Amino acid sequence: MCLEAIDPEYLNMIYDGPYRPMKLAVVVVGQEENMIDKENKDYFPEDLSSIIKDAKVRHILHSSLDNVMSNRIIGCKTAKEIWNTFEVKYLGTTAIKKNRRTILNQEYEHFGSKSNESLTEIYDRF
Incomplete structure (x- = not known):
């Protein structure tokens, strides 16, 4: 697969992993701040855009595969997981x-x- 054919904006999804919308959890006095996943209703347009990009990259990667390799990545949930599976399979x-x-x-x-x-x-x- 020719990575130059993929928009550079989408390549970040492959190399950096999926975008997970996060928000700051309610902070209790004496505890440190921590981040939790946002609920769907709390998504901003930027969050939805990043999630859609990951879905597009997964679609591009799935479309470029034969049946044998498709079976190997069927359980991968993100473009990053699919890419890591490719690397191990073909590069070792x-x-x-x-x-x-x-x-x-x-x-x-x-x-x-x-x-x-x-x-x-x-x-x-x-």
Whole structure:
């Protein structure tokens, strides 16, 4: 998928995660302030706009998938969760990336010709 095709405003939903409308909870003397989720009736137009953006990004990501990958992300509730699932599936975790580099280095260091290969075939394989 080409991320350049997605509006930069929507990319924030992928990288920063979903927007959750929050409000300040009632503060009791002696307790610290904390934030709680807003109820639907308390949403401002900006809140609704951000929620709609997340839904659009989820739709874009869902639309670009084949059936196999769709089954993997069916339980994801936000665009951020879908994106993280993509990253693990196609790029792997940090440990997997490190193992891939190690294997590729070993293959490079032990590169050699096979018995019935021509120089062109060796070069192409290299």
